[in-house]
Amino acid sequence: MIKQIDGGVCAAKGFKANGVHCGIRKNRTKRDLALIFSEASASAAAVYTTNLVKGAPLTVTKAHIADGKAQAVICNSGNANTCNANGIEIAEGMSDLLAKELGIKAEDVVVASTGVIGQPLDLAPIASGIPSLCSGLSSDFEASKLAAEGIMTTDTKLKEISFSFNIGGKECKIGGIAKGSGMIHPNMATMLVFITTDCAVSSEMLQAALSEDVKHSFNMVSVDGDTSTNDMVTVLANGMAGNAEISSEGAEFDLFKEALAKVTTYLCREIARDGEGATKLLECKVSGAKNEATAKVVAKSVICSSLFKAAMFGADANWGRVLCAIGYSGAEVDVAKVDVSFVSEAGRIDVCKNGAGIDFSEEKAKEILTKDEIQIIIGLGDGNGSACAWGCDLTYDYVKINGDYRT
């Protein structure tokens, strides 16, 4: 049984965290430097953006965890350290400074950055912040929150979650924090997500679990269709729960994957809900597809449609835009078999049957669509493939936030 618990990235045994303001961001009330530390060396797995333009920290992290091991994660917000001539040097500098302070190897540091692209990142504030960042490390729930705050940019809500589960009689814990609000359209990875667990898992199996998971979780989220240059999801597993290391497939690996999916699915929904300017979480559930791939393409296409997103902002049951987005998705679909319904806590309304409109109460539709969490249920009547994608509405505030982000 997988049970939700408190603790975030500090829930798992042997993990500490902290977040401070070091001066990268002008606003002194905003933390801009976060740290997660494992007392023991941990198996490490990661997935990265597929954007050809890659943040320098990703290149450095990739090299550092090539051996499947890591012990600390450092991340700054306010500057993406991307498209800078000296980006690699700076990312390595961050690792070196942290490693020295913690007494670990620089190769055991995962380094990440998020913020504006193309502005030189100064090492000075980071260097000055690292001592207090490390001295303030703590394993309590508050510490996880401080780290989660330190990686936020335009996020309005702190995103963290944790669960416990049982492997071979040993209680294991897993938790994660995430940031992500704009430039969200991950492909093989997402914005920054850091997950910790004390479950013993070999780095190979940890990578296998993560790589499989992101296909159903972060790769199915879109806020604005823009795939970031700095997307990264990492998991550290330090084995301190004491279970026999999971090093092959089987029931224990399946349970671990299930716990991992609980963390990632929760964080996906929170990222979409906190999409820049969003007032509503949209969850598109597709079933009856020829296969899973088709269902995914359809779900993602609907979630990505600017017109549909704007309609949801206006609580307008404009299902024609759902059909339109299905039609241009590129998926093989028989449009004459498509059913569409909208669901929220106010109830369910069917709006399209077999590809054509049906009579429905506009009043009831409005009532359903004014809630802050909307499900779009699509039946394709063509097989057993299903998928789920998450997004948000397109609002005035999205435009406002992004019309002048740098200043």
Next chain:
Amino acid sequence: MIKQIDGGVCAAKGFKANGVHCGIRKNRTKRDLALIFSEASASAAAVYTTNLVKGAPLTVTKAHIADGKAQAVICNSGNANTCNANGIEIAEGMSDLLAKELGIKAEDVVVASTGVIGQPLDLAPIASGIPSLCSGLSSDFEASKLAAEGIMTTDTKLKEISFSFNIGGKECKIGGIAKGSGMIHPNMATMLVFITTDCAVSSEMLQAALSEDVKHSFNMVSVDGDTSTNDMVTVLANGMAGNAEISSEGAEFDLFKEALAKVTTYLCREIARDGEGATKLLECKVSGAKNEATAKVVAKSVICSSLFKAAMFGADANWGRVLCAIGYSGAEVDVAKVDVSFVSEAGRIDVCKNGAGIDFSEEKAKEILTKDEIQIIIGLGDGNGSACAWGCDLTYDYVKINGDYRT
């Protein structure tokens, strides 16, 4: 020499047009029914949306011009006649009523609709409007404007253009009208565009010219990434200029294609400029690509980025978002060779060289980006491929217009 002239779709000899309010739209000041008529049977070519959900009028038109001939175009706004159980019946009814009134064959009618998807279209107002629509046909410039008004939905500006050119000593004319403001992301076609010419061109060569042209024109426009269900571009060529029919490739066909491109390029820019809520026309010019296909993918990716579009609304020289969009475009690009500049009537500013930021005056950048027509100049330093794409900024008004389009 190709010379701009007045006349729109009535510029070419033998073409008449009209536009009336028949009652599909509630607002009686908005025309909702348009007609273009050729005195002589004309070669006809068309391209259609690639959306799997296709408006019923497209299916009917496709059948009607299968023989490469047409004589009239009827188009209503206010209702797309799409995803309706009786859509084909209604589109055929429109053709039949018009053909009877004009004394032509129903098979020579091109029929089109634009507006809300999924609401039954009533034939009654159209039937009642057709007599005055036909009796009011005229060949003057005003008539082309009336037709152009009749096809507008959320468009704020009437879109029309015409040119004259000379084939074998005969003066030929070509002109077009267009509607398109939202749900603009054509793929093999676009929103509604009707082009007329008195140049004699065989229907095969006319189709060849159009199919080639849309790759560089309408397929390179995007307002919001949503490919409409009702996109259609048609050209009617009635041969009344008296030139020897163009029936093979050669210098005359090239000149005809050049004149056609003048019409389509102009209309593309006007569609993008009048994108829903837009305050700015964005023109993205890519050069130095491996090949043309790569240049197109890059140009379109930048033009489609919500984040970049919002930055342009805010006159924010956030070139990192340009790099980001290039990076996720899927095109093969060496990001370390990318240069980016912004150009408007206020001047030019280089913002990125070899994939990294360079010092520039934010003040000058702001001055350039507050103009209403912005060029984004991208050099890839990797070959001779080039392309151009058009789009617009993302604004509060886009959200407003689409938050409650149906009501």
